[in-house]
Amino acid sequence: MSSKLYGQMRASSSSVLKRLKQKNPWLSQWSRSFTTTEGHRPTMVHKRSLDILHDPWFNKGTAFTMTERDRLDLRGLLPPNVMSTEQQIERFMADLKRLEVQARDGPSDPYALAKWRILNRLHDRNETMYYNVLIANIEEYAPIVYTPTVGLVCQNYSGLFRRPRGMYFSAEDRGEMMSMVYNWPADQVDMIVVTDGSRILGLGDLGVQGIGIAIGKLDLYVAAAGINPQRVLPVMIDVGTNNEKLLKDPLYLGLQRHRLDGDEYIAVVDEFMEAVFTRWPHVTVQFEDFQSKWAFKLLQRYRTTYRMFNDDVQGTAGVAIAGLLGAVRAQGRPMIDFPKQKIVVAGAGSAGIGVLNAARKTMARMLGNNESAYESALRQFWVVDANGLITDERENIDPDALPFARKIKEIHRQGLREGASLVEVVKQVKPDVLLGLSAVGGLFSKEVLEALKCSTSTRPAIFAMSNPTKNAECTPEEAFSIVGDNIVFASGSPFKDVDLELQSKSGTRSAKFSSILGKFFAGMPSLQSVEINNNPFSVIGLGTLLSGSRIISDGMLQAAAECLAAYMSEEEVLKGVIYPSISSIRDITKEVAAAVIKESIEEDLAEGYREMDARELQKLSQEEILEYVKNNMWSPEYPTLVYKQD
Numbered sequence: 001m002s003s004k005l006y007g008q009m010r011a012s013s014s015s016v017l018k019r020l021k022q023k024n025p026w027l028s029q030w031s032r033s034f035t036t037t038e039g040h041r042p043t044m045v046h047k048r049s050l051d052i053l054h055d056p057w058f059n060k061g062t063a064f065t066m067t068e069r070d071r072l073d074l075r076g077l078l079p080p081n082v083m084s085t086e087q088q089i090e091r092f093m094a095d096l097k098r099l100e101v102q103a104r105d106g107p108s109d110p111y112a113l114a115k116w117r118i119l120n121r122l123h124d125r126n127e128t129m130y131y132n133v134l135i136a137n138i139e140e141y142a143p144i145v146y147t148p149t150v151g152l153v154c155q156n157y158s159g160l161f162r163r164p165r166g167m168y169f170s171a172e173d174r175g176e177m178m179s180m181v182y183n184w185p186a187d188q189v190d191m192i193v194v195t196d197g198s199r200i201l202g203l204g205d206l207g208v209q210g211i212g213i214a215i216g217k218l219d220l221y222v223a224a225a226g227i228n229p230q231r232v233l234p235v236m237i238d239v240g241t242n243n244e245k246l247l248k249d250p251l252y253l254g255l256q257r258h259r260l261d262g263d264e265y266i267a268v269v270d271e272f273m274e275a276v277f278t279r280w281p282h283v284t285v286q287f288e289d290f291q292s293k294w295a296f297k298l299l300q301r302y303r304t305t306y307r308m309f310n311d312d313v314q315g316t317a318g319v320a321i322a323g324l325l326g327a328v329r330a331q332g333r334p335m336i337d338f339p340k341q342k343i344v345v346a347g348a349g350s351a352g353i354g355v356l357n358a359a360r361k362t363m364a365r366m367l368g369n370n371e372s373a374y375e376s377a378l379r380q381f382w383v384v385d386a387n388g389l390i391t392d393e394r395e396n397i398d399p400d401a402l403p404f405a406r407k408i409k410e411i412h413r414q415g416l417r418e419g420a421s422l423v424e425v426v427k428q429v430k431p432d433v434l435l436g437l438s439a440v441g442g443l444f445s446k447e448v449l450e451a452l453k454c455s456t457s458t459r460p461a462i463f464a465m466s467n468p469t470k471n472a473e474c475t476p477e478e479a480f481s482i483v484g485d486n487i488v489f490a491s492g493s494p495f496k497d498v499d500l501e502l503q504s505k506s507g508t509r510s511a512k513f514s515s516i517l518g519k520f521f522a523g524m525p526s527l528q529s530v531e532i533n534n535n536p537f538s539v540i541g542l543g544t545l546l547s548g549s550r551i552i553s554d555g556m557l558q559a560a561a562e563c564l565a566a567y568m569s570e571e572e573v574l575k576g577v578i579y580p581s582i583s584s585i586r587d588i589t590k591e592v593a594a595a596v597i598k599e600s601i602e603e604d605l606a607e608g609y610r611e612m613d614a615r616e617l618q619k620l621s622q623e624e625i626l627e628y629v630k631n632n633m634w635s636p637e638y639p640t641l642v643y644k645q646d
């Protein structure tokens with residue numbers, strides 16, 4: 001193509017772009033956040049021709065310039081019109097939006113799986129564009145790539161599986177993992193999310209199909225925490241499944257045998273950990289959706305030797321603490337009043353116990369951080385599991401739940417008993433907070449919510465944290481319509497906006513609730529409803545990576561929680577808005593990651609990252625740490641590609 005003709009094409013594409021922007025204001029917003037790569041150092045690739053088009057890390061599709069097409073032997077392999085990134089996204093979005101004409105209602109969206117498929121295909125062919133689409137539309141598509149749709153994806157994975165993503169280590173690979181790990185093409189991996197598929201969201205054992213959760217979480221980490229997608233690795237450890245349906249399913253993709261247990265199970269996970277830390281010594285490994293039986297054991301086993309954390313135990317706890325402190329502030333009280341809160345927790349699994357341990361620790365610190373503070377904090381919790389209220393009369397009590405078992409004498413004085421039902425407990429305790437991590441949809445029934453109306457709090461808080469949407473303990477609509485509008489509400493999965501006719505003293509008014517993705521970067525309420533989800537804790541990964549911390553300490557997790565808690569202004573919190581909007585997720589990430597780095601420096605755990613060694617890190621001021629984080633957050637931009645022979 002002559003340079004004149006090429007120049008005309010560029011000019012015409014810029015006028016097309018202008019017209020597109022007039023028609024679609026969101027495009028202008030997108031292009032502001034998309035910085036040009038002109039003048040940047042080119043990226044060397046060892047591939048040419050079709051190999052590049054088939055590589056999602058390097059593929060730009062129709063956006064390859066004519067000079068690049070010549071340089072990389074792509075000429076003739078693409079339609080001749082060179083498109084701008086804006087045009088590419090416009091074309092893609094037009095396709096995706098076709099499904100949305102009658103489907104604007106989030107979780108019950110009948111096209112959710114179709115949207116996931118379209119996005120997944122884009123992910124397979126062009127990662128840069130995929131993350132541009134996700135970042136620019138995070139509120140809308142986080143519920144597709146993550147909860148609730150990711151749950152549906154995992155349940156249907158055998159049918160949806162097309163191109164493999166991530167790595168699979170199975171019980172059959174024992175003895176081979178140290179070499180297998182070198183089959184992954186990237187020399188650098190910063191973040192691994194690993195699952196054994198034994199407890200996927202609230203959906204139970206989904207075996208190998210649980211890989212979807214590791215993929216979905218990492219998608220958000222890239223979009224929200226600015227982790228480089230070329231350096232993330234979703235992993236499935238397939239030790240079999242105890243899901244009888246999958247064991248009989250001829251289309252099931254995993255090992256069709258019952259799960260390994262005991263020492264055999266540990267040997268597989270040990271081998272995996274050794275292999276990945278041998279090849280990538282600086283990686284952070286996040287354990288996700290392991291059944292509680294293993295979640296705590298593996299955390300104890302590895303946390304002082306490897307850079308790892310368990311998101312369901314520790315990430316959930318961090319975000320819940322931020323929310324619980326926010327709920328105290330929403331009552332117009334100082335955070336230091338947290339140890340006075342009466343908290344009923346439904347669910348004593350990996351997530352529930354993780355939250356309880358962290359809440360106990362936070363209260364104890366506020367009460368003096370001594371033994372008696374730890375003891376007296378325990379009086380603030382009532383824990384209900386599948387067998388009712390847990391007391392010291394319970395037989396075969398899970399050791400992790402043991403500290404929270406109430407003394408039977410004390411409980412009798414409160415008019416309760418071992419195994420008391422949730423509604424009985426709420427009636428007698430009149431709690432400030434009712435928190436659900438039970439995986440039982442509708443557990444906060446009309447009766448339970450009616451009982452909460454007698455709460456002694458000026459503003460009771462309801463955290464219906466179970467996922468996906470159908471497992472939420474109650475909906476915001478139920479909570480607000482039964483308990484009243486003077487509550488704080490947060491959910492684990494997003495709920496569609498609802499207009500409620502709320503009876504208030506001033507008459508009937510309409511309230512709009514919206515929820516967004518919480519845990520990692522919780523909620524985006526327009527009134528009091530918000531999503532609370534451990535997602536903000538991908539930031540732990542970013543903070544750990546950039547500090548080069550040897551391990552992830554309790555202090556680093558606490559620093560992240562406190563930073564998240566302090567993020568909201570007094571005015572917002574008094575309105576019941578206790579978590580920031582997901583649309584500000586990258587800004588929150590920066591702040592929280594900086595807090596994690598600072599803590600790791602203070603605890604003398606930081607060893608530095610790339611050119612920033614430990615000594616340099618220690619010299620950084622607060623502003624410089626923020627700048628350092630910002631400069632190291634990945635953004636989706638096409639690099640200029642230059643071919644280099646191997």
Ligand SMILES: NC(=O)C1=CN([C@@H]2O[C@H](COP(=O)(O)OP(=O)(O)OC[C@H]3O[C@@H](n4cnc5c(N)ncnc54)[C@H](O)[C@@H]3O)[C@@H](O)[C@H]2O)C=CC1
Nearest residue numbers: 201202347348349350351385386438439467492519533534
């Ligand atoms: N929003 C968030 O950030 C997070 C949400 N979760 C969700 O929390 C739920 C639980 O996760 P895990 O603790 O790992 O599961 P788990 O299976 O380890 O624990 C579930 C607990 O709920 C209890 N339970 C069952 N039926 C109950 C009932 N009728 N009343 C009271 N308790 C009952 C069980 O006895 C058990 O203690 C899942 O739905 C998961 O998706 C988990 C992590 C983070």
Ligand SMILES: CC(=O)C(=O)O
Nearest residue numbers: 201289312467533534
């Ligand atoms: C959000 C999450 O980690 C869970 O539901 O398991």
Ligand SMILES: [Mg+2]
Nearest residue numbers: 201288289312
């Ligand atoms: Mg999880």
